[in-house]
Amino acid sequence: MQTYQETLDFLYQQLPMFSRVGASAIKKDLDNTLALLEISGHPQHKFKSIHVAGTNGKGSTSHMLAAIFQQAGYKTGLYTSPHLLDFRERIRINGQMVSEDFVISFTEKMKPHIAAIQPSFFELTVAMAFQHFAEEQVDIAIIEVGLGGRLDSTNVITPELSLITNISYDHKNLLGDTLTQIAGEKAGIIKPGVPVIISERQEETKEVFMVKAAETGSPIRFADEEWIGAANGTNITNTHLELTLLHIRQQQTHHYKLDLNGQYQEKNVMGVLSAVHQLIADGWKITEEDITAALSHVKKLTGLRGRWEVVNQHPLTVLDVGHNEAGITEIVQQLRHVTYTSLHIVTGFVKDKEVEKVLPLFPKTAKYYFCKAQIPRALDEISLAEMAAPHGLQGQAYPSVQHALQAAKQHAQPDDMILVCGSFFIVSEAM
Structure with a gap:
């Protein structure tokens, strides 16, 4: 068997x-x-x-x-x-x-x-x-x-x-x-x-x-x-x-x-x-x-998970599986209801998503941790960082979700916020 x-x-x-x-x-x-x-x-x-x-x-x-x-x-x-x-x-x-x-x-x-x-x-x-x-x-x-x-x-x-x-x-x-x-x-x-x-x-x-x-x-x-x-x-x-x-x-x-x-x-x-x-x-x-x-x-x-899921309070750490134009728009609107000092965003996408449509929606003031899920469809993190730069999104590229999340945790102060989003696979690996 x-x-x-x-x-x-x-x-x-x-x-x-x-x-x-x-x-x-x-x-x-x-x-x-x-x-x-x-x-x-x-x-x-x-x-x-x-x-x-x-x-x-x-x-x-x-x-x-x-x-x-x-x-x-x-x-x-x-x-x-x-x-x-x-x-x-x-x-x-x-x-x-x-x-x-x-x-x-x-x-x-x-x-x-x-x-x-x-x-x-x-x-x-x-x-x-x-x-x-x-x-x-x-x-x-x-x-x-x-x-x-x-x-x-x-x-x-x-x-x-x-x-x-x-x-x-x-x-x-x-x-x-x-x-x-x-x-x-x-x-x-x-x-x-x-x-x-x-x-x-x-x-x-x-x-x-x-x-x-x-x-x-x-x-x-x-x-x-x-x-x-x-x-x-x-x-x-x-x-x-x-x-x-x-x-x-x-x-x-x-x-x-x-x-x-x-x-x-x-x-x-x-x-x-x-x-x-x-x-x-x-x-x-x-x-x-x-x-x-x-x-x-x-x-x-x-057993629902991954919908604006708060996994830590200091720094406030939220996982959300939103990943397309409408999903990211909703996340950005939700951010307006949250109080934090600095925002750290861990994100990655898959290749066939409309990434160019989504990037302009992200807040310019956040610090970004671009990463790649461990699946063949994942968009390379260096490419993502290069695509994000013209939209005023600044940050570093990391080879895995775990590396990116670890870096965000090291840089975030207790009254900051860490948001993980971009695809189910990014959130899954963050969990």
């Missing part, structure tokens, strides 16, 4: 993995996923689900939804990607990661078919998650899209509800050059007759979703047309975010205290609330108390 580590080595080495090699790992259809699922007896039809797509916020949104269903007493599956420390973070039930034994046995069962099907790492992982949720007979599974939507391996389910967070420029080489094209790919998760919630109304993309929903006969709601943040109703600390939201139609005010503390979570929460209200109307038993309790304990219930 293979060990867990041997199984992981097989998955990483034998199967093309987008996070390591980039676009060449992406398949242009759902055939491989469907072939793998057929071998497992079509598990995707054996559990109810919610499908979550979007450029930013889909991970946090998925975790919040999972927390609410768990709190309401439902056996809740959660599939997300990528992972930060352990592959098994991708597949959870009620916050518990899938067992090592299941990962081993599923991979062994699939090995005879891998040569014929030649799936990607992500395709096999999706099949593994769906098999686990079916065997464990979850009441509902929250399924986060990997990339795009229309051709994403997860897009083989017919969910109870589809939810799309915001649309921003990311993976342009795969999803298109305009927000309209990118939205068209995300809109691919809208299914005939299945309600869809759009967290954030954006002028360039609204029409795309309206047209698609009309085609499929899907009821569509824009969360930020249903909710509004009350004036002075937002309070941010290093440990939590307090929100006061008004439901416009009902004229009811709701107060939430989140254990997630990026101000950018407000938009995600609105999408989550609209989704939950739709599901309550469809017969799911969830109370306002369940929602309030779940949002205050998302990390504990589901």
Whole structure:
């Protein structure tokens, strides 16, 4: 019998993995996923689900939804990607990661078919998650899209509800050059007759979703047309975010205290609330108390990490997986709520990101520690430092995240701030 580590080595080495090699790992259809699922007896039809797509916020949104269903007493599956420390973070039930034994046995069962099907790492992982949720007979599974939507391996389910967070420029080489094209790919998760919630109304993309929903006969709601943040109703600390939201139609005010503390979570929460209200109307038993309790304990219930995560107080040290234009914009806005003397930013990117679009967004006054994650797709730290210089970003280049973080810790005073961001892989190695 293979060990867990041997199984992981097989998955990483034998199967093309987008996070390591980039676009060449992406398949242009759902055939491989469907072939793998057929071998497992079509598990995707054996559990109810919610499908979550979007450029930013889909991970946090998925975790919040999972927390609410768990709190309401439902056996809740959660599939997300990528992972930060352990592959098994991708597949959870009620916050518990899938067992090592299941990962081993599923991979062994699939090995005879891998040569014929030649799936990607992500395709096999999706099949593994769906098999686990079916065997464990979850009441509902929250399924986060990997990339795009229309051709994403997860897009083989017919969910109870589809939810799309915001649309921003990311993976342009795969999803298109305009927000309209990118939205068209995300809109691919809208299914005939299945309600869809759009967290954030954006002028360039609204029409795309309206047209698609009309085609499929899907009821569509824009969360930020249903909710509004009350004036002075937002309070941010290093440990939590307090929100006061008004439901416009009902004229009811709701107060939430989140254990997630990026101000950018407000938009995600609105999408989550609209989704939950739709599901309550469809017969799911969830109370306002369940929602309030779940949002205050998302990390504990589901294991979410890496979203404005404070790991030290002196100096204040924050990890955030934000990495594209919209993500970095949100991080920079969040920095305005923080008090510090000097700011130290440890950052690195992958080669296929729109790095030139992101660099002008960073604060010029910070000291930078440019570094490179230990994956083939990582952008070389010297190149990054050279690209950053014309934007007024000054600092040193370091060959690894650990070297960069160590240097930042040596230079930072107790009342300074260290921010680690740029990609999941930078944050993962910082952890």
